[in-house]
Amino acid sequence: MPTIDLQDLHDPAHASFLRDYTSLRDVQLRTRREPAEGLFLAESAEVIRRALEAGYVPRSFLLSPHRHAELADVLPADVPVFVAPPAAVEELTGVDLHRGALGSFVRPAPRTVEDLLAALPPGPARLVVLEDVADATNVGAVVRSVAAFGVDGVVVSPRCADPLYRRAVRVSMGTVLHLPWARARSWPGDLDLLRGAGFTVAALALSDDSVALGEFEVPERLAFLLGTEGDGLSRRALAAADVVVRIPMDPRVDSLNVAAAGAVALWETRRA
Numbered sequence: 001m002p003t004i005d006l007q008d009l010h011d012p013a014h015a016s017f018l019r020d021y022t023s024l025r026d027v028q029l030r031t032r033r034e035p036a037e038g039l040f041l042a043e044s045a046e047v048i049r050r051a052l053e054a055g056y057v058p059r060s061f062l063l064s065p066h067r068h069a070e071l072a073d074v075l076p077a078d079v080p081v082f083v084a085p086p087a088a089v090e091e092l093t094g095v096d097l098h099r100g101a102l103g104s105f106v107r108p109a110p111r112t113v114e115d116l117l118a119a120l121p122p123g124p125a126r127l128v129v130l131e132d133v134a135d136a137t138n139v140g141a142v143v144r145s146v147a148a149f150g151v152d153g154v155v156v157s158p159r160c161a162d163p164l165y166r167r168a169v170r171v172s173m174g175t176v177l178h179l180p181w182a183r184a185r186s187w188p189g190d191l192d193l194l195r196g197a198g199f200t201v202a203a204l205a206l207s208d209d210s211v212a213l214g215e216f217e218v219p220e221r222l223a224f225l226l227g228t229e230g231d232g233l234s235r236r237a238l239a240a241a242d243v244v245v246r247i248p249m250d251p252r253v254d255s256l257n258v259a260a261a262g263a264v265a266l267w268e269t270r271r272a
Contacts, residue, residue, distance in 0.1 A: 050174030140171025
């Protein structure tokens, strides 16, 4: 399909494509719609490039004239490309997308924890497990650290924010598109699957019986368990962990942001 200079946002000929980009401000609606409709959005030229490089199938693109020129070398010839000025894009989406580039892609089939474990090679491995991290920005930031420090994959609890939500993908700089991740179906029961695959589940938390991160003897297969932004890990998750590990810090500060804590823990255990 040729490039379409979008003059009429309400042209019924384009409605089925443009619907992918509506109501972006309504997070609850989008997080229900996108999995149900089998799509996810990539925001920014860099993330769109990474999605295409990773082999994701595009449905359409919505670009400013500048971003259209920037992405011309990678845009598939058979996929609709809508080019519109920023004001029209904001009217359609409901948000000010100053990056000027959105791509709608076919969402991959969900991966289970069993699928993720089966794809791991034998031998040393590290995973990060997120329990109920509701902020998509924090999920994206954790995933970016996971990719930076060579972690093998991510497991998210049933109530955790969607790693393929637009903001999470953007904050991860598109690294989530190359990283194996799975959503647990039983929580915290699926932690037993990790143990069955030889992983030690280490909860990152403050407790009287915790081990300081610098004194923690890193096992060959390690799964770091991280909790919510406010309350931390649930009692059930802590009880299901094999060990509790803490990051020593100034006593006047009671905790770190989950993404910062994850980055510290992954850096400290990278050599092992």
